[in-house]
Amino acid sequence: MNDLAVEVKGLSVRFGDFYAVNGISFTVRRGETFGFLGANGAGKTTTIRVLCGLLRPSEGLVSVGGISFDHNEQAVKAKVGYMSQKFTLYNDMTVEENLNFTASLRKMEKATYEQRRKELFDFISFDKPLNTLVRDLSGGTKQQVSLAAALLHDPEIIFLDEPTAGVTPASRSRFWQLIRQLAKRNKTVFVTTHYMDEAEQCDRIALMREGRIIALDSPEGLKTAAFSTPMLEFDPRGSLSFAEVSAFARHDVFLFFEPYGLRFHAAIKSEDAWETVRNGFEKNFTIKRIKPSLEDVFIQIVEGKAG
Amino acid sequence: MNGFVWRRAVAVARKEVYHILRDPATLGAALVLPVFMVIMFGVAIEFNVKNVALAVSDSDQSQSSRRLLDTFGSSGYFLIHHVSSPHAGITDVSAERARAALVIPPRFEQDLFAGRGAEAQVLVDGTDNSTVGPVLGYVGSIQNMASQRIGGFDPSPPYEIRTRFLFNPELNSKWFVIPGLTVVVMSILSILLTALTVAREWENGSMELLLSTPVLPLEIIVGKLAPYGILGIIAVVFVYVIARTVFGIPFVGHLWVFGFGCLLFLITYLAQGLLISVATRKQTVAMQLSMMTGYLPSQLLSGFIFPIASMPAFFQYFTMILPARWFMLIARDTFLEGSSVLELAGPFLALALICGLMVFLAARRFKRDLEP
Incomplete structure (x- = not known):
């Protein structure tokens, strides 16, 4: 059969x-x-x-x-x-x-x-x-x-x-x-x-x-296929202006940086690049490593964020 | 596996009966409409013009003028009221207190007996041309009767044309209208309800679900159309019984000839309803198209009220493509004249051709749209 x-x-x-x-x-x-x-x-x-x-x-x-x-x-x-x-x-x-x-x-x-x-x-x-x-x-x-x-x-x-x-x-x-x-x-x-x-x-x-x-x-x-590098969740320590968020989102180190409720989800391009800028971000955010959700995958693949 | 299965067609039909019984609008259309139409056309609408208000100016006041007035009054067609002058008569007509005025000049009797030819004038309101023709007809007849009663002599010419109305001796308009109602009632029940029921399935998406089962398009057609066909037949039987029992309209033809005509007409309109619903797939559009192509032509262009012979040449030809025109001929003929199928070969042939064409078009479109 x-x-x-x-x-x-x-x-x-x-x-x-x-x-x-x-x-x-x-x-x-x-x-x-x-x-x-x-x-x-x-x-x-x-x-x-x-x-x-x-x-x-x-x-x-x-x-x-x-x-x-x-x-x-x-x-x-x-x-x-x-x-x-x-x-x-x-x-x-x-x-x-x-x-x-x-x-x-x-x-x-x-x-x-x-x-x-x-x-x-x-x-x-x-x-x-x-x-x-x-x-x-x-x-x-x-x-x-x-x-x-x-x-x-x-x-x-x-x-x-x-x-x-x-x-x-x-x-x-x-x-x-x-x-x-x-x-x-x-x-x-x-x-x-x-x-x-x-x-x-x-x-x-x-x-x-x-x-x-x-x-x-x-x-x-x-x-796994969509994110070969780790996913990070950014929890703002204080309020951020729209201009500040836009500046973070455009940073070269990220594949994408997207709002996720009151927090942000981001995928980084490489561990090495991330380590060089990490301290700067930690002033504004509590950062933790997370497993990507399907929504992240959807944004990454279906919405064409990966280009 | 691929053959027609009656059980599935019956299941679709049973489902349709539930919809009809539980939808007040459909049930209302099916039950109330024939009753309403029969009452409206059978009781309320009268094509014979009666009780025409007639303003009379009698300046002669003689025995002859009174006899002329008696003849008008006793005809049953006129309601007479006197006015003081010819001018007052015209005023009454223009103020719509009278539909016509009769002016009898002085010396009417004197001229009559002197053999000079007495003259009286009738003025008719030409704005309402539905009454002009009948009133002129009545005046002509009354003139002949009055000549005999007044002068005691027969003014008739050396020859005489005697008119006898065949099939409807009293020219009773109900005899003419009610058989035609079968056409109008069937047009509403068959084309309109069919178009709505199939369009409804498209609109709420259930047609797609039906087609995901092994049910065949033909089973859906048969199951959906059968209840409306039966509803149409019930409505015709209802109109027939009312026509015979309540209005005493004779039926001199063969029932099977009438029934055969009904069936052809019904199938034609069911197919037309199906075609409309498949083409539009929207209930509102289907309703408008059904009214435009089914109900209105059956009411206005079938000869039901307005004679086709009086229409412009274009419409006389145009009505030939309307099934209602041919079934109207068959319905009236079988009720009042009783012709055989052979004598009605023309209308039957035309109806059968239109029926075949409509079924072909509906089936082709339905099949093309439903089969993957």
């Missing part, structure tokens, strides 16, 4: 002269939680739409669940579950009616469906009456029921397009607990997100910019 859940080679999606996705290649292993990170318009949703069979690639080869789309889109659709950010469930229908509808579209047997529904309600800890209208559910619960609908037919691969957009931090945390449990059950999860803390929880992350993958690795691998 092929160990790859998703295989993409030279995928391009063109709308007229505009390339939404431009020659990307990557693979996702079975049971992996794979994150797609990038700004709006980077090409994340276009890629996920191709993988779910909603868009035909302009160029390239796509295989999902070991099946090429060119041969049998319907077979691929049977293997995947999709949850979009924009639409979750029909608000004017009850939870039961929504799930019945999904089960009918998937041609599920009644007994299998009812068994699956019970398992999934246990999985998401849903304890409300089945005849609750979806519009009466909270945003977080709606997302969880929506996930249950996407998992109803027990898909091998689950595509989640910004699944936690617009829900509370507590609901986001709960949703990611569910994603981790799916990973434990050897499900492949392909998720796009804007949130760095969510991306940290993926096994591997692809960073997208202007339709291209500009980095692909585990969170730790990305951090």
